[in-house]
Amino acid sequence: MNIKEISALCGVSTCTVSRVLSGDAKKYRISDATAKKILKVADKKGYRPNYLARSLNTRQTFTIGLIFANTVDFFLGRILEGVEAHLRGTDYQTIVATCENSSDLYDEEIQRMLYRHVDGVILYPLALAGGVKFSLPKTAGKSESDTPCVVIGRHSSLDRDEVMFCDREAGQTVAEGFLEGKRRRFAFLAPQGSCSADRGREAGYVETLKKNGIKTSAIATVRTGEKPTPKEISTLAKADAIFSTNSALLLSCLSELKEIRDLLSVKFASVGKVEAEDILPIDLRTLSVPARAMGTEAAKLLLWRMENPGEPLRRICLPLV
Amino acid sequence: MNIKEISALCGVSTCTVSRVLSGDAKKYRISDATAKKILKVADKKGYRPNYLARSLNTRQTFTIGLIFANTVDFFLGRILEGVEAHLRGTDYQTIVATCENSSDLYDEEIQRMLYRHVDGVILYPLALAGGVKFSLPKTAGKSESDTPCVVIGRHSSLDRDEVMFCDREAGQTVAEGFLEGKRRRFAFLAPQGSCSADRGREAGYVETLKKNGIKTSAIATVRTGEKPTPKEISTLAKADAIFSTNSALLLSCLSELKEIRDLLSVKFASVGKVEAEDILPIDLRTLSVPARAMGTEAAKLLLWRMENPGEPLRRICLPLV
DNA sequence: GTGAAAGCGCTAACAA
DNA sequence: TTGTTAGCGCTTTCAC
Numbered sequence: 001m002n003i004k005e006i007s008a009l010c011g012v013s014t015c016t017v018s019r020v021l022s023g024d025a026k027k028y029r030i031s032d033a034t035a036k037k038i039l040k041v042a043d044k045k046g047y048r049p050n051y052l053a054r055s056l057n058t059r060q061t062f063t064i065g066l067i068f069a070n071t072v073d074f075f076l077g078r079i080l081e082g083v084e085a086h087l088r089g090t091d092y093q094t095i096v097a098t099c100e101n102s103s104d105l106y107d108e109e110i111q112r113m114l115y116r117h118v119d120g121v122i123l124y125p126l127a128l129a130g131g132v133k134f135s136l137p138k139t140a141g142k143s144e145s146d147t148p149c150v151v152i153g154r155h156s157s158l159d160r161d162e163v164m165f166c167d168r169e170a171g172q173t174v175a176e177g178f179l180e181g182k183r184r185r186f187a188f189l190a191p192q193g194s195c196s197a198d199r200g201r202e203a204g205y206v207e208t209l210k211k212n213g214i215k216t217s218a219i220a221t222v223r224t225g226e227k228p229t230p231k232e233i234s235t236l237a238k239a240d241a242i243f244s245t246n247s248a249l250l251l252s253c254l255s256e257l258k259e260i261r262d263l264l265s266v267k268f269a270s271v272g273k274v275e276a277e278d279i280l281p282i283d284l285r286t287l288s289v290p291a292r293a294m295g296t297e298a299a300k301l302l303l304w305r306m307e308n309p310g311e312p313l314r315r316i317c318l319p320l321v
Numbered sequence: 322m323n324i325k326e327i328s329a330l331c332g333v334s335t336c337t338v339s340r341v342l343s344g345d346a347k348k349y350r351i352s353d354a355t356a357k358k359i360l361k362v363a364d365k366k367g368y369r370p371n372y373l374a375r376s377l378n379t380r381q382t383f384t385i386g387l388i389f390a391n392t393v394d395f396f397l398g399r400i401l402e403g404v405e406a407h408l409r410g411t412d413y414q415t416i417v418a419t420c421e422n423s424s425d426l427y428d429e430e431i432q433r434m435l436y437r438h439v440d441g442v443i444l445y446p447l448a449l450a451g452g453v454k455f456s457l458p459k460t461a462g463k464s465e466s467d468t469p470c471v472v473i474g475r476h477s478s479l480d481r482d483e484v485m486f487c488d489r490e491a492g493q494t495v496a497e498g499f500l501e502g503k504r505r506r507f508a509f510l511a512p513q514g515s516c517s518a519d520r521g522r523e524a525g526y527v528e529t530l531k532k533n534g535i536k537t538s539a540i541a542t543v544r545t546g547e548k549p550t551p552k553e554i555s556t557l558a559k560a561d562a563i564f565s566t567n568s569a570l571l572l573s574c575l576s577e578l579k580e581i582r583d584l585l586s587v588k589f590a591s592v593g594k595v596e597a598e599d600i601l602p603i604d605l606r607t608l609s610v611p612a613r614a615m616g617t618e619a620a621k622l623l624l625w626r627m628e629n630p631g632e633p634l635r636r637i638c639l640p641l642v
Numbered sequence: 643g644t645g646a647a648a649g650c651g652c653t654a655a656c657a658a
Numbered sequence: 659t660t661g662t663t664a665g666c667g668c669t670t671t672c673a674c
Binding site: 096 | 369371372373374376377382384389392396397398399401402405406409414415416417418419421426433435436437438568569572573575576579584595596597599600601602603
């Protein structure tokens with residue numbers, strides 16, 4: 001059932017049908033009678049416009065690309081739900097891509113999105129190996145810089161609108177909690193890749209500790225890979241306050257840590273809710289990541305940007321709770 | 322940069338360009354010279370075909386719709402990665418939709434996918450309120466039944482290819498473990514909605530217990546909502562072996578359960594990995610859900626079905642580990 | 643108020 | 659081996 005058949009059924013031209021069905025009946029001052037007739041027939045026949053054909057003309061595909069450099073477990077679903085919650089009621093649809101933390105895939109997926117003519121992109125960027133600077137996708141070109149894009153969760157070198165977490169503040173909050181608990185030796189635990197979120201949390205944490213008279217020598221930083229090494233575990237074991245940038249990472253270290261240290265004498269903190277928190281036999285404080293809100297805010301910001309291409313960049317920061 | 326410009330640059334017709342760039346140079350016996358020339362120019366100019374225009378002709382959009390009735394936490398990201406891993410190297414792209422467990426949204430999203438002319442759909446269906454039978458989406462029509470579709474995780478009333486978990490076997494495995502542990506009073510814990518996965522796990526569990534001489538009166542079933550009621554908790558407290566169809570659900574009950582019962586005297590089992598499993602002060606056995614594999618298998622099955630529309634239905638069952 | 647006609651970028655039947 | 663021509667379903671001038 002297409003516009004042509006409808007027009008035949010109604011005895012009007014395809015273009016009149018198009019006008020009515022695009023909601024432009026008023027604009028073109030189409031008579032109520034014809035408009036109603038067309039709408040009725042279209043409804044009865046279950047007409048659905050072909051968005052491919054429409055997009056070919058309008059250069060709008062009503063698709064939003066969502067690119068995750070890696071899937072962040074709980075995260076991804078929540079962010080997605082947030083995005084969709086905001087997009088619901090609009091005609092936009094989400095295309096997703098995950099990149100398994102590979103920079104080649106990351107670049108490729110960005111290109112694929114552009115090829116698909118997405119109207120905008122939400123990007124959770126890659127965390128690079130330590131020391132490597134964030135870089136523009138290799139194939140960065142004009143078309144890319146023209147597509148509206150919101151960066152979430154981590155900074156990238158792209159100069160775009162952003163929705164971030166208040167990572168520095170989170171580190172600060174944790175440090176303050178540790179200080180109240182009269183701790184003396186501190187550790188910071190993060191995964192090996194470098195991302196702005198982890199760096200921000202570390203900075204806020206270390207800064208606050210130092211400001212309160214803690215010496216650098218009493219603050220250890222551990223950046224661990226898939227499996228923590230014995231050396232890393234023993235570094236952690238010396239601390240009586242451990243802040244991990246990532247709950248899953250912390251938990252994966254605990255089973256080894258408990259072999260060489262009494263866990264109850266340590267204060268823990270980490271980012272990301274832990275399901276079994278209240279029956280866990282440790283003193284753990286977790287900060288929740290507002291993932292869904294991040295999705296919603298990112299979608300909101302992206303739609304706004306699509307309407308307002310000339311406006312200055314916006315940066316939103318969401319507190320961890 | 323479109324096919325027309327390329328053709329002008331090469332001094333050939335658009336259709337020759339189209340043939341070469343679609344990889345059909347051989348098929349149409351286009352001379353090596355022209356083919357090479359076209360490829361070179363296209364490459365130099367960074368030509369990217371417009372897939373909208375192509376799809377309008379071919380009636381293939383090279384998109385796969387992925388519909389999640391609800392986001393299953395960890396699950397969603399893993400399934401998505403599995404799907405994408407299989408789709409990588411093909412030209413297919415994934416469109417996703419989540420439905421927040423709402424049956425209205427679920428129907429709507431299915432319609433949107435069809436409207437988008439996806440080439441195939443992977444569907445994680447809705448779990449309905451207790452007693453309600455699974456139903457076809459309200460707007461089920463011809464076009465829908467024509468779109469290839471693979472159902473994952475839970476049965477639906479749709480008669481389609483499926484990738485499921487071996488739920489019955491999982492229940493059986495758990496029951497056997499409990500029996501070895503000389504347990505006497507058993508419980509099964511599930512969320513309130515009814516889905517085939519939960520029913521299968523329950524059936525395998527109860528069946529095996531009964532087969533081993535356990536009386537019905539010694540097997541309790543608890544179907545709980547968001548928050549377990551005191552009554553539900555006290556039912557659970559009577560058991561010395563508790564199998565939950567869902568780890569998160571189990572954990573959410575434990576904090577209350579521990580107030581009225583010594584957790585160490587209970588054997589627990591549940592489906593879904595628990596991060597902190599080895600430092601958790603309970604006797605818990607978890608079965609892992611092969612979510613990524615499910616994604617991969619579903620994608621594989623869907624592509625196969627798209628190629629083989631006439632073949633009989635296939636049902637794949639993935640063991641929980 | 644409505645319609646005719648051109649065209650979005652590409653593919654495919656039919657010629658040559 | 660290549661080109662001509664006619665669309666795919668829709669939007670959009672421009673004309674009446």
